[in-house]
Amino acid sequence: MGSMKTVAIFGLGLLQVQGAGSPAPLPVLKRSDVVFMYQASRQTYEDYGATVLAWGGKPTAKSLEDAKGLKFFGSIGMVTEFSRFHERFPQDYEQAVCRDVEGKPYKVPWLTDHQHKGIPFWWCCTRQPLFRQYLSERVVETVKAGADGVHIDDHLGTAGGIWEGGCFCDRCVAEFHDYLKSLPQDECGGNGIHDPGSFNYREVVRDWLKENAGKKATQHPLWNHWRIYQLRSAAQFMAELRALAAQTAGHPVPVGANAGLLWGPHLADYQSLDLFSAEIPHHAEARRFSDDPLVAYRLADAVGRPLASTASGGDWAFIKEQNLPGLVQGWIALSYAAGHGLMAPNRQWCHTPQKGTHWYEGPKEKFAPLYRFVRQNAALFDGYDNHADLTVAFSQRTFDRAANKIINLCNQLAAANISYRLALGGNEVVDHALPVEVLRQATKLLVLEAQDFSATDQQLLAAAKPAQRFDSVEQALAEVVPAVRVEAARPLRVFPRMKPGAAVIHLVNWGYRTTGDNVAPLKDVRLKLNLAALGIASATEARLLAPGVTPATLPVQQASVVVPELGLWGVLELRQK
Numbered sequence: 001m002g003s004m005k006t007v008a009i010f011g012l013g014l015l016q017v018q019g020a021g022s023p024a025p026l027p028v029l030k031r032s033d034v035v036f037m038y039q040a041s042r043q044t045y046e047d048y049g050a051t052v053l054a055w056g057g058k059p060t061a062k063s064l065e066d067a068k069g070l071k072f073f074g075s076i077g078m079v080t081e082f083s084r085f086h087e088r089f090p091q092d093y094e095q096a097v098c099r100d101v102e103g104k105p106y107k108v109p110w111l112t113d114h115q116h117k118g119i120p121f122w123w124c125c126t127r128q129p130l131f132r133q134y135l136s137e138r139v140v141e142t143v144k145a146g147a148d149g150v151h152i153d154d155h156l157g158t159a160g161g162i163w164e165g166g167c168f169c170d171r172c173v174a175e176f177h178d179y180l181k182s183l184p185q186d187e188c189g190g191n192g193i194h195d196p197g198s199f200n201y202r203e204v205v206r207d208w209l210k211e212n213a214g215k216k217a218t219q220h221p222l223w224n225h226w227r228i229y230q231l232r233s234a235a236q237f238m239a240e241l242r243a244l245a246a247q248t249a250g251h252p253v254p255v256g257a258n259a260g261l262l263w264g265p266h267l268a269d270y271q272s273l274d275l276f277s278a279e280i281p282h283h284a285e286a287r288r289f290s291d292d293p294l295v296a297y298r299l300a301d302a303v304g305r306p307l308a309s310t311a312s313g314g315d316w317a318f319i320k321e322q323n324l325p326g327l328v329q330g331w332i333a334l335s336y337a338a339g340h341g342l343m344a345p346n347r348q349w350c351h352t353p354q355k356g357t358h359w360y361e362g363p364k365e366k367f368a369p370l371y372r373f374v375r376q377n378a379a380l381f382d383g384y385d386n387h388a389d390l391t392v393a394f395s396q397r398t399f400d401r402a403a404n405k406i407i408n409l410c411n412q413l414a415a416a417n418i419s420y421r422l423a424l425g426g427n428e429v430v431d432h433a434l435p436v437e438v439l440r441q442a443t444k445l446l447v448l449e450a451q452d453f454s455a456t457d458q459q460l461l462a463a464a465k466p467a468q469r470f471d472s473v474e475q476a477l478a479e480v481v482p483a484v485r486v487e488a489a490r491p492l493r494v495f496p497r498m499k500p501g502a503a504v505i506h507l508v509n510w511g512y513r514t515t516g517d518n519v520a521p522l523k524d525v526r527l528k529l530n531l532a533a534l535g536i537a538s539a540t541e542a543r544l545l546a547p548g549v550t551p552a553t554l555p556v557q558q559a560s561v562v563v564p565e566l567g568l569w570g571v572l573e574l575r576q577k
């Protein structure tokens, strides 16, 4: 790629590295980008129209040559590189392994089938100096080898395993002291901590578990503070690695991470990330398209970052075992319709507890045409933003406590084709104030669990003046009239997107059937449009584009348009006269 362009695109990131605040960075991905997860051959990149390599390993002369013209992110794993770490520190590696409440090391749960020289893949602690040194060296060598960006897998490091009960190594215990000292006096005293400087949380939890048979460490009264402490440290370390990458390159270096946005507090370090290139569960085992990934795309929108997604290791294992590439085609269409992108499923990591790690080689003839459609019609993707019929505001505190409830609620909106935007309030872990501008634009606002917002966010919500305010999803479902209405019940999802003077409406056929591993074509899909709301009041025709189909022009009459036939995915383009 041209170096001038690199500087221009990444230039705004400089503010992030050097400034105390966190202005939204320019997106490092365009909506029409085709992102590869792993390295592939030159021919394969070309067949898909690849523009970005997201998890590219350490660049070599060969891999850089193959990927010429692609934005190359070199990848580093905080949890998966045990063998490499051991090679680097064969004598001392044990210093850095995580410890459970009994002081014993523990394995990475999804790498239990891996060993190195007879040693299991231990989880290592990102608070231990030796492991931090290792990861820092990896960032430096990746940047020096010529990567345009850095991708971090298992980006929460030690904190990513907190549900396993760790890490209780000496350093994690000792550094908790400073966190405790920062708490109000009565908070510490109320928990029986009279001298934070000598408090040993490992011993406290171990004793408590002995006295409270059947309980888990996560139920201990101080656990929430321990969790906040671990997650904040993870975010701090990511900020350090980002600064190190920039310092090494002599200019800002974009950083991505495998932030599984639907899995707990993965937004903890979003301020140090320019994109998410992440595993998002797609529920392949249900053998139908899921609305869950849309919530992840809307969360990414809510913090102003692009999401290059993939499915989970379990999803890919199911697709491989059942041979259902037609399901994956739907995932690709959904991702681009939502303004993001599923990484090209050329070669995918599969995992089940029984089979461990294995791989899925995706059929190029099924997938590549969809990506080529995106590349050939980039103008239908770039520059457009989600048109929201409804803004849904919730706090990260609510999401932490009841993610499934929020996901289900959003899915009800999706099923009713009410296009939603998320307005996220922060908490102790995710530093994100409710954006004033988003609230100002929200003519229809659904506020969930108002008591969970920070005091400042609650004031903003109280001062907001939406035309309609809802307290329940049922109320919103009953009263919101979407800008694009599907007449008659059809298995369909619509995604209106806008830019000044133009709108595109993505139509994704939701009628997947296992028999045939495809969708049944829909005939005469009638849409009722609120042209003014879409910013195209004077539009009189729509252009219909679809993969493998000759473009057609359809009349817009009495604010209605009829699509004669829809396969998996079509895009209507409408322009202001």
Ligand SMILES: [Zn+2]
Residues within 6 Å of the ligand: 098, 099, 125, 126, 127, 128, 158, 167, 168, 169, 170, 171, 172
């Ligand atoms: Zn530790």
